[in-house]
Amino acid sequence: MISLSGSVPPTEQIRDQIRGLIASNRLAADERLPSVRQLANDLGVAPGTVAKAYKALEMEGYVVARTGGGTRVSRRAATTPRPVLEAARRLAETSTESGTGLDDAVRILRAVWPEQPTDR
Secondary structure, eight states: OOOTTSSSOHHHHHHHHHHHHHHTTSSOTTOBOOOHHHHHHHHTSOHHHHHHHHHHHHHTTSEEEETTTEEEEOTTOOOOOHHHHHHHHHHHHHHHHHTOOHHHHHHHHHHHSOOOOOOO
């Protein structure tokens, strides 16, 4: 779901959602994404917004754009290890059941995330 009135720009929302679909194995390697025009129409955004998201995803290595072949999920796109994916699904389910929204669940996850040692 793309929110045009939210604080996160639509381009970022599209990128995040596609990254999530790839990470959760809902989009597989070599799977073709909708055309820019089709996705823009489906989401109710300008084609340039989708094109910008696709371009950023290509720069990040998540997708590959082929002339005449559309945009496809990169074979090198990393998928999430099964235990992490299952834990994320449990967190989403528990959060939903308790009435905790996505933004709050992310804040909670960030708060409990272990500190990474810094090189000095």
